[in-house]
Amino acid sequence: MSSIQVADQTFVAAPGELVAQAFASPERWRRWWPDLNLTVTEDRGEKGIRWAVRGGVLGTMELWLEPVLDGVIVHYFLHAESAGTDELAAQQHRRRVAGRAMTFELKRELEAGRSAGEAPRHVASSSAVD
Template sequence: MSSIQVADQTFVAAPGERVAQAFASPERWRRWWPDLNLTITEDRGAKGIRWAVRGGVVGTMELWLEPALDGVIVHYFLHAEFAGSGGVAAQQHTRRVAGRAMTFQLKRELEAGRSAGEVPSHVASSSTGE
Protein backbone atom coordinates (compact mmCIF):
# COMPACT_ATOMS: atom_id res chain seq x y z
CA MET A 1 0.00 0.00 0.00
CA SER A 2 1.08 3.60 -0.60
CA SER A 3 0.30 6.63 1.54
CA ILE A 4 -1.63 9.63 0.29
CA GLN A 5 -1.31 12.86 2.25
CA VAL A 6 -3.43 15.84 1.16
CA ALA A 7 -3.60 19.14 3.02
CA ASP A 8 -5.30 22.21 1.61
CA GLN A 9 -6.99 25.36 2.85
CA THR A 10 -9.49 27.88 1.49
CA PHE A 11 -10.89 31.03 3.09
CA VAL A 12 -14.69 31.31 3.17
CA ALA A 13 -16.30 34.60 4.23
CA ALA A 14 -19.07 32.97 6.29
CA PRO A 15 -19.49 31.99 9.94
CA GLY A 16 -18.23 28.54 10.95
CA GLU A 17 -21.77 27.46 11.84
CA ARG A 18 -22.99 28.12 8.28
CA VAL A 19 -20.01 26.38 6.72
CA ALA A 20 -20.49 23.36 9.00
CA GLN A 21 -24.19 23.19 8.04
CA ALA A 22 -23.28 23.36 4.35
CA PHE A 23 -21.12 20.23 4.52
CA ALA A 24 -23.18 18.29 7.10
CA SER A 25 -25.21 16.27 4.58
CA PRO A 26 -24.06 12.72 3.70
CA GLU A 27 -25.68 13.21 0.28
CA ARG A 28 -23.19 16.01 -0.44
CA TRP A 29 -20.29 13.82 0.69
CA ARG A 30 -21.34 11.21 -1.88
CA ARG A 31 -21.32 13.84 -4.64
CA TRP A 32 -17.92 15.20 -3.63
CA TRP A 33 -16.29 11.81 -2.98
CA PRO A 34 -18.43 9.22 -4.84
CA ASP A 35 -16.02 6.31 -4.31
CA LEU A 36 -15.59 6.88 -0.57
CA ASN A 37 -17.64 5.66 2.38
CA LEU A 38 -17.37 8.16 5.22
CA THR A 39 -18.18 7.43 8.85
CA ILE A 40 -18.19 10.34 11.29
CA THR A 41 -15.65 9.83 14.06
CA GLU A 42 -16.01 13.31 15.53
CA ASP A 43 -18.58 16.02 14.77
CA ARG A 44 -17.02 19.21 16.06
CA GLY A 45 -19.91 21.49 15.03
CA ALA A 46 -18.67 24.94 14.02
CA LYS A 47 -15.09 23.66 14.30
CA GLY A 48 -15.45 20.93 11.68
CA ILE A 49 -15.80 17.19 11.25
CA ARG A 50 -13.60 14.09 11.16
CA TRP A 51 -14.32 10.88 9.27
CA ALA A 52 -13.01 7.36 8.90
CA VAL A 53 -12.64 6.68 5.17
CA ARG A 54 -13.17 3.41 3.29
CA GLY A 55 -13.57 2.64 -0.40
CA GLY A 56 -11.19 4.06 -3.00
CA VAL A 57 -8.75 4.81 -0.18
CA VAL A 58 -8.63 3.79 3.49
CA GLY A 59 -7.74 6.24 6.25
CA THR A 60 -8.98 9.45 7.82
CA MET A 61 -10.27 12.77 6.51
CA GLU A 62 -11.00 16.04 8.28
CA LEU A 63 -12.47 19.45 7.58
CA TRP A 64 -11.26 21.83 10.28
CA LEU A 65 -12.82 25.29 10.43
CA GLU A 66 -10.48 27.95 11.80
CA PRO A 67 -12.06 31.34 12.55
CA ALA A 68 -10.24 34.08 10.63
CA LEU A 69 -11.17 37.71 9.92
CA ASP A 70 -14.82 37.76 8.81
CA GLY A 71 -15.11 34.04 8.09
CA VAL A 72 -13.22 30.76 8.42
CA ILE A 73 -10.34 28.98 6.83
CA VAL A 74 -11.50 25.54 5.72
CA HIS A 75 -8.60 23.15 6.25
CA TYR A 76 -8.97 19.87 4.34
CA PHE A 77 -6.84 16.90 5.37
CA LEU A 78 -6.79 13.39 3.94
CA HIS A 79 -4.41 10.74 5.28
CA ALA A 80 -4.99 7.41 3.59
CA GLU A 81 -3.56 4.28 2.06
CA PHE A 82 -4.15 3.45 -1.58
CA ALA A 83 -3.87 -0.08 -2.93
CA GLY A 84 -5.38 0.42 -6.40
CA SER A 85 -3.85 0.91 -9.80
CA GLY A 86 -2.93 4.19 -11.47
CA GLY A 87 -0.06 5.29 -9.26
CA VAL A 88 0.15 7.26 -6.06
CA ALA A 89 0.88 10.60 -7.79
CA ALA A 90 -2.30 10.34 -9.86
CA GLN A 91 -4.34 9.34 -6.81
CA GLN A 92 -2.84 12.20 -4.78
CA HIS A 93 -3.78 14.66 -7.55
CA THR A 94 -7.32 13.25 -7.83
CA ARG A 95 -7.90 13.62 -4.08
CA ARG A 96 -6.44 17.14 -3.98
CA VAL A 97 -8.68 18.25 -6.89
CA ALA A 98 -11.77 16.72 -5.20
CA GLY A 99 -11.00 18.59 -1.98
CA ARG A 100 -10.48 21.87 -3.81
CA ALA A 101 -13.73 21.41 -5.79
CA MET A 102 -15.59 20.83 -2.50
CA THR A 103 -14.20 23.96 -0.81
CA PHE A 104 -14.79 26.12 -3.88
CA GLN A 105 -18.39 24.91 -4.09
CA LEU A 106 -18.91 25.88 -0.44
CA LYS A 107 -17.26 29.25 -1.09
CA ARG A 108 -19.49 29.97 -4.14
CA GLU A 109 -22.66 29.04 -2.24
CA LEU A 110 -21.91 30.84 1.01
CA GLU A 111 -20.48 33.98 -0.57
CA ALA A 112 -23.10 34.23 -3.35
CA GLY A 113 -23.96 37.83 -4.23
CA ARG A 114 -20.90 39.22 -2.43
CA SER A 115 -18.40 41.16 -4.50
CA ALA A 116 -14.70 40.72 -3.81
CA GLY A 117 -13.65 42.98 -0.94
CA GLU A 118 -17.23 43.62 0.15
CA VAL A 119 -18.07 43.06 3.81
CA PRO A 120 -19.97 39.76 4.17
CA SER A 121 -23.66 40.13 5.03
CA HIS A 122 -23.26 38.42 8.43
CA VAL A 123 -20.69 41.07 9.43
CA ALA A 124 -22.54 44.04 7.90
CA SER A 125 -25.82 43.17 9.64
CA SER A 126 -24.12 42.70 13.03
CA SER A 127 -22.34 46.06 12.78
CA THR A 128 -25.59 47.93 12.01
CA GLY A 129 -27.41 46.36 14.96
CA GLU A 130 -29.85 44.30 12.87
Protein backbone atom coordinates (compact mmCIF):
# COMPACT_ATOMS: atom_id res chain seq x y z
CA MET A 1 0.00 0.00 0.00
CA SER A 2 1.27 3.47 -0.91
CA SER A 3 1.92 6.08 1.78
CA ILE A 4 0.19 8.78 -0.28
CA GLN A 5 -3.23 7.85 -1.60
CA VAL A 6 -5.54 10.43 -3.10
CA ALA A 7 -8.90 9.62 -4.65
CA ASP A 8 -11.28 12.36 -5.73
CA GLN A 9 -14.11 12.84 -8.17
CA THR A 10 -15.79 15.81 -9.84
CA PHE A 11 -18.73 15.89 -12.23
CA VAL A 12 -18.14 17.83 -15.46
CA ALA A 13 -21.14 18.51 -17.74
CA ALA A 14 -19.28 17.87 -20.99
CA PRO A 15 -18.68 14.87 -23.24
CA GLY A 16 -15.81 12.57 -22.30
CA GLU A 17 -13.91 13.27 -25.51
CA LEU A 18 -13.86 17.04 -24.75
CA VAL A 19 -12.70 16.45 -21.20
CA ALA A 20 -9.99 14.06 -22.43
CA GLN A 21 -8.80 16.64 -24.98
CA ALA A 22 -8.70 19.32 -22.27
CA PHE A 23 -6.29 17.36 -20.07
CA ALA A 24 -4.22 15.81 -22.86
CA SER A 25 -1.65 18.61 -22.96
CA PRO A 26 1.71 18.04 -21.21
CA GLU A 27 1.94 21.84 -20.78
CA ARG A 28 -1.15 21.69 -18.56
CA TRP A 29 0.31 18.79 -16.59
CA ARG A 30 3.38 20.90 -15.81
CA ARG A 31 1.17 23.76 -14.63
CA TRP A 32 -1.05 21.54 -12.48
CA TRP A 33 1.77 19.41 -11.05
CA PRO A 34 4.97 21.50 -11.49
CA ASP A 35 7.21 19.22 -9.40
CA LEU A 36 6.13 16.00 -11.10
CA ASN A 37 7.48 14.27 -14.21
CA LEU A 38 4.67 12.32 -15.82
CA THR A 39 5.12 9.50 -18.32
CA VAL A 40 1.98 8.22 -20.03
CA THR A 41 1.61 4.49 -19.41
CA GLU A 42 -1.85 4.20 -20.93
CA ASP A 43 -3.79 6.73 -22.99
CA ARG A 44 -7.39 5.54 -22.81
CA GLY A 45 -8.82 8.33 -25.00
CA GLU A 46 -12.25 9.44 -23.81
CA LYS A 47 -11.94 7.02 -20.87
CA GLY A 48 -8.90 8.76 -19.37
CA ILE A 49 -5.16 8.50 -18.96
CA ARG A 50 -2.65 6.79 -16.65
CA TRP A 51 0.85 7.99 -15.79
CA ALA A 52 3.99 6.84 -14.03
CA VAL A 53 5.00 9.65 -11.67
CA ARG A 54 8.47 10.79 -10.62
CA GLY A 55 9.77 13.94 -9.01
CA GLY A 56 8.13 15.18 -5.81
CA VAL A 57 6.52 11.75 -5.39
CA LEU A 58 7.09 8.34 -6.95
CA GLY A 59 4.16 6.23 -8.06
CA THR A 60 1.18 6.21 -10.39
CA MET A 61 -1.59 8.65 -11.21
CA GLU A 62 -4.80 8.28 -13.20
CA LEU A 63 -7.67 10.35 -14.51
CA TRP A 64 -10.59 8.05 -15.29
CA LEU A 65 -13.64 9.45 -17.09
CA GLU A 66 -16.92 7.77 -16.23
CA PRO A 67 -19.87 8.73 -18.47
CA VAL A 68 -22.83 9.79 -16.33
CA LEU A 69 -26.04 11.51 -17.46
CA ASP A 70 -25.05 14.54 -19.60
CA GLY A 71 -21.35 14.54 -18.74
CA VAL A 72 -18.61 12.59 -17.00
CA ILE A 73 -17.29 12.07 -13.53
CA VAL A 74 -13.56 12.79 -13.50
CA HIS A 75 -12.01 10.33 -11.05
CA TYR A 76 -8.52 11.36 -9.92
CA PHE A 77 -6.25 8.77 -8.30
CA LEU A 78 -2.70 9.13 -7.01
CA HIS A 79 -0.82 6.26 -5.37
CA ALA A 80 2.71 7.26 -4.44
CA GLU A 81 5.57 7.46 -2.02
CA SER A 82 7.12 10.73 -0.97
CA ALA A 83 10.44 11.46 -2.68
CA GLY A 84 11.30 14.30 -0.32
CA THR A 85 11.34 15.17 3.33
CA ASP A 86 7.81 16.63 3.50
CA GLU A 87 5.57 15.22 6.19
CA LEU A 88 3.15 12.68 4.70
CA ALA A 89 0.02 14.50 5.89
CA ALA A 90 1.22 17.74 4.26
CA GLN A 91 2.14 15.88 1.06
CA GLN A 92 -1.26 14.15 0.98
CA HIS A 93 -3.06 17.48 1.45
CA ARG A 94 -0.97 19.20 -1.21
CA ARG A 95 -1.71 16.46 -3.76
CA ARG A 96 -5.43 16.45 -2.95
CA VAL A 97 -5.64 20.24 -3.41
CA ALA A 98 -3.72 20.06 -6.72
CA GLY A 99 -6.13 17.41 -8.02
CA ARG A 100 -9.16 19.44 -7.02
CA ALA A 101 -7.72 22.60 -8.61
CA MET A 102 -7.16 20.66 -11.85
CA THR A 103 -10.71 19.29 -12.03
CA PHE A 104 -12.30 22.63 -11.12
CA GLU A 105 -10.26 24.35 -13.86
CA LEU A 106 -11.58 21.82 -16.39
CA LYS A 107 -15.11 22.26 -15.05
CA ARG A 108 -14.96 26.09 -15.32
CA GLU A 109 -13.53 25.90 -18.83
CA LEU A 110 -15.83 23.25 -20.27
CA GLU A 111 -19.02 24.49 -18.58
CA ALA A 112 -18.38 28.20 -19.27
CA GLY A 113 -21.59 30.11 -19.97
CA ARG A 114 -23.83 27.38 -18.56
CA SER A 115 -26.16 28.41 -15.74
CA ALA A 116 -26.87 26.02 -12.88
CA GLY A 117 -29.63 23.61 -13.86
CA GLU A 118 -29.29 24.42 -17.55
CA ALA A 119 -28.54 21.59 -19.98
CA PRO A 120 -24.94 21.54 -21.23
CA ARG A 121 -24.41 22.89 -24.76
CA HIS A 122 -23.87 19.43 -26.24
CA VAL A 123 -27.21 18.22 -24.84
CA ALA A 124 -29.17 21.41 -25.61
CA SER A 125 -27.98 21.48 -29.23
CA SER A 126 -28.75 17.79 -29.83
CA SER A 127 -32.28 18.09 -28.37
CA ALA A 128 -32.95 21.13 -30.61
CA VAL A 129 -32.36 18.85 -33.63
CA ASP A 130 -34.84 16.18 -32.43
